[in-house]
Amino acid sequence: MINVLKEIPDAKTEEISTALLSARSVRIERIVSHGQASPPGFWYDQEEAEWVLVLTGSAILEIEGEAETRPLGPGDHVNIPPRRRHRVAWTDPDQPTVWLAVFHAG
C-alpha cells in the first residue's frame, strides 16, 4: 500500500495515476501532475462524477458554464457531476501537484 504523500513519483514527463481503491460504488485514485494542463480546447466529459481534493501543489480547474476558473491549493476540493465538462487549465510547473480523485455514481 503506497503512502499517498511520501511516495510521489516524478511526473515531469507525464501525469501519473495510481489506483488506491476499486470497489463496487467508488474508485479512488491518486493523480500526480507536474506542470501538465489539458490541451487547448480539450474537455473531460465523464460518465462518472468525480470529487477531487488537492493534497499538495496548486492547480487551476475550469468547469464549463462557470464564469471564473477555480484556483485550487492544498485542502481545496470540488465535486464535478457526471457529464459536467471540465479541464485542467494549469498545474504548478515547479512542484508536484498531488490530487485525490474519488469517482462515484453522482
Add this chain to the structure above:
Amino acid sequence: MINVLKEIPDAKTEEISTALLSARSVRIERIVSHGQASPPGFWYDQEEAEWVLVLTGSAILEIEGEAETRPLGPGDHVNIPPRRRHRVAWTDPDQPTVWLAVFHAG
C-alpha cells in the same frame, strides 16, 4: 466549501466530523481527532465500507482479526470492509489528526 487542511477546528474536547460530500453512492467526511480513542472494548461495526486516509497527525487503528495494530501517519490509508469491526486505539494528543473518510457500499 471549507478548506480541509487550513480550516481545522479545535477538537481537544471531542472529535469533529464535517460532511464534504453526500452523494448517491458515497459520503465523504473530514474527521478531526485530538487525542481521542475508542473506549476500551468499543468496536465500530458499520454497514458501510470505509476508506480512510490520514492527512495530518498520527493514529493507531485496530482491526478485528489482525495480529498487529496499524500505526497511521500522513498519507497512509486503509479500506475497512462492511461489518469488519475496528476501533481507534490512539490518536496523537499533541496535534490534530485529520482523517479523510470515504463511506461506500464495499
